[in-house]
Every structure is written in structure tokens, then in C-alpha cells.
Amino acid sequence: MDEQIQLLVERLEIKVDPSEVRLKTEDECLYTWQIDDPSLKPLFQKHMSKHSVGAYMQLHREREKQTDLENVTRIQSENLSLVEKLRAAEAKASRFEEAVRQAEAEIKGRNSTIQEAQMTIQLHQQDILNWMAVAEWYQTKCFQCSNVLGQMMAFLQDTTSELK
Numbered sequence: 001m002d003e004q005i006q007l008l009v010e011r012l013e014i015k016v017d018p019s020e021v022r023l024k025t026e027d028e029c030l031y032t033w034q035i036d037d038p039s040l041k042p043l044f045q046k047h048m049s050k051h052s053v054g055a056y057m058q059l060h061r062e063r064e065k066q067t068d069l070e071n072v073t074r075i076q077s078e079n080l081s082l083v084e085k086l087r088a089a090e091a092k093a094s095r096f097e098e099a100v101r102q103a104e105a106e107i108k109g110r111n112s113t114i115q116e117a118q119m120t121i122q123l124h125q126q127d128i129l130n131w132m133a134v135a136e137w138y139q140t141k142c143f144q145c146s147n148v149l150g151q152m153m154a155f156l157q158d159t160t161s162e163l164k
Contacts, residue, residue, distance in 0.1 A: 040058075
């Protein structure tokens, strides 16, 4: 039995406690038995405790030449599944990278638009300040003209009343 455990360790690169080695494997086992000789298959359909000593001896003799411990099918299946998952993950990562590139390009374009708009706003604000200064100048001149006109009217009224 120790040889079978050693075979498990060597072939599958897993360690199995001797008390955990089963002829009749369950779904949760880390291994399965691949049996080439049909005459040995019945031995693997019952638990070890249900066999006679002769069955142990037969297994020991035939182990090297006819029984092989394999997990290849499950490993290959898992490998294919992992390869598919890896490809899907790589494709997803590629899509995300492309989306990031597009988003960065869009952000760059929008930042450029924002800068142009800010420059335009600054130019308009400067224009507004200039027009406000012009309006203030005209307003001041208008008040001055109004004052001068008021003074002239008062002067003319005084002179017309003296002439009468």
C-alpha cells in the first residue's frame, strides 16, 4: 500500500495520507484509478476492507504492469477550461484597454474644448471690461455735456430776462 501512495505522490505530485487512499474513489478524491486490465476492475468497485488478502496480493503483483494511476482526463479538461477562461480574460482585458484608450482620447478632446472655451470666455470678459470702460467714458461725457448745457440754459435765461 505504501508503494501505491508513493506512486500517487510521484505521478500526480500530490501527497495523500495513507488512511485516505481508496480503491473505490469518490467524487471529492484528488485522483482516479485508470485500469487497463478488465479482470481487475471489480477490485476497484468495492472498498479495501471488503476484499480478502488475496485481492491485496493480486493488486500488489499487477500494480506495476497493468494498473496506472491517472488523472489526465480531468487535468486536460481543467486545462482546456482554464485556457478558455484565460482567453476570455485576455479578450476582456483587451476590450477594457481599448475602452480606456478611447476614454482617454475623449477626455483629452474635451479638455482641449474646455481650454478653448475658457480662453474664449477670458477674451469676452476682456471685451466686456473694455466696453464697460467705453460706456463709463460716454456716461461721464454725457453728464459733463448735460451740466454744460444746463449752465448755458441758465445763462441764456438770465440774459433773455435782462433784455426784456
